[in-house]
Amino acid sequence: MQLNQFLEDFSKVEGAKILVHGxxxxxxxxxxxxxxxPKMIDGRRITDAETLEVVVGFYAGVTNKSIxxxxxxxGVNAMGISGSDGNAISGVKRPVKTVDFGxxxxxxENSVNGKLFQILLKNELIPVVCAITHDGNGQLLNTNADxxxxxxxxxxxxxxxxxxxLYFCFDKNGVMKDVNDESSLISEIDFEFYQELKADGIINEGMIPKLDNAFEVIKSGVKSVYIKHASNVNMEIGTKLI
Ligand SMILES: Nc1ncnc2c1ncn2[C@@H]1O[C@H](COP(=O)(O)OP(=O)(O)O)[C@@H](O)[C@H]1O
Ligand SMILES: CC(=O)N[C@@H](CCC(=O)OP(=O)(O)O)C(=O)O
Structure with a gap:
């Protein structure tokens, strides 16, 4: 199974590491x-109370604990957490504008409890973080894993x-000129090239929020950001953001 292969590769990654899963x-x-x-708008799930109950169970429960x-x-001393555990990740309920995302x-800026991640990593515990955050007021929230x-x-x-x-892992080799042709992989992409490909419709759907996130990260001091196939974590194949 692909997930097992990914986890085996992840187990071989050296040094401190964190796994965030969707x-x-x-x-x-x-x-x-x-x-x-299920209802999705712009790649985000409309999460009413009933849906929240299901996704909390699915992400923070069976998925997180199985991983x-x-x-x-x-042999990896993994520790599963949601955003409310140790106040790892706090968020705010998305304000209702044209769409009510629930x-x-x-x-x-202050969502991530950096101290907690440092404590875990310095003690050789490998955090496995699911896509559930909290608002500090007793409310759990559904937040995209990327x-x-x-x-x-x-x-x-x-x-x-x-x-x-930062490695964004998904089900393709990286950003491609033709989504259906794995040989059209773009090995390096800068922001200008991204804008061109987006305008031409070559980059669309879920890849847009992924790259928007990724380019924001590269500006912020993270050494390198890659978009890769989950099967190629330890291989050179993928798209590097420059
Ligand atoms: N140029 C592109 N290269 C690769 N994938 C693309 C491209 N344009 C759109 N996509 C789509 O973006 C999807 C990845 O986004 P998403 O589904 O949100 O990822 P995740 O699997 O992390 O949830 C791919 O499955 C693919 O269908
Ligand atoms: C708000 C929102 O959309 N949350 C996501 C969280 C899971 C996720 O990010 O999963 P993938 O990485 O597999 O897409 C959702 O419920 O789909």
Whole structure:
């Protein structure tokens, strides 16, 4: 199974590391099985109270704990957390403008508890973070996993001695000139090239928020950012942001 291969590769990554996971596709399948039609707008899930209950169970429960136990089997002392555990990631409920996203959490400058991640990493505990945050007022929120990963990378990049690298892993080799042709992989992309490809419609859908996040991260002191296939974590294949 692809996830197992990814976790095996992740277990071989040297040094301090953090895994942030989503699970959006599985959550949508579970919602459908329960007779709830998943709703996404601009790549973000409309999260009403019923949906929140399902995604908290799915992301922070079965998905997070399964990943942690697989990593334990591989000799990685993983520790699963949601944003409310140790106040790891706090967010604010997305304000209602044209769309009411419900219990979706946006992050802000002080969202990431950098101290907590330092304590865990310095004690050789490997954080496995799911896509659930909290508002500090008892409310859990659903937050996109790429957004959480970006915020953690930016916060930890403030520590001068740390060389933070961020890998966005998904189901393709990277950013491509033709989504259906793996050989059209773009090995390096700068912001200008991204704008051109976006205007031409070559980059679309879920890749737009991913790259918007990624370019923000590269500006913030994170040493390098890659977009890669989850099967190529330890290989050179992928798109590097420059
Ligand atoms: N130029 C492109 N190169 C690669 N993927 C692209 C491109 N344009 C759009 N995409 C789409 O973006 C998707 C990745 O975004 P998303 O589905 O949000 O990722 P995730 O799997 O992390 O949730 C890919 O599955 C692909 O269909
Ligand atoms: C607000 C919002 O959209 N949250 C995401 C969180 C999971 C996620 O990010 O999963 P992927 O990385 O697999 O897309 C969702 O519920 O789909």
């Amino acid at each position: 699970g959006g596709r599985g959550a949508s399948e579970q919602l459908k099985r329960m007779g709830i039609e 942690v136990s697989s990593l334990q089997k591989l 219990f979706v959490g946006d992050l802000h 957004t959480i990963a970006s915020a953690i990378a930016k916060e930890l990049a403030k520590i001068k001695e740390w060389n933070v690298e």
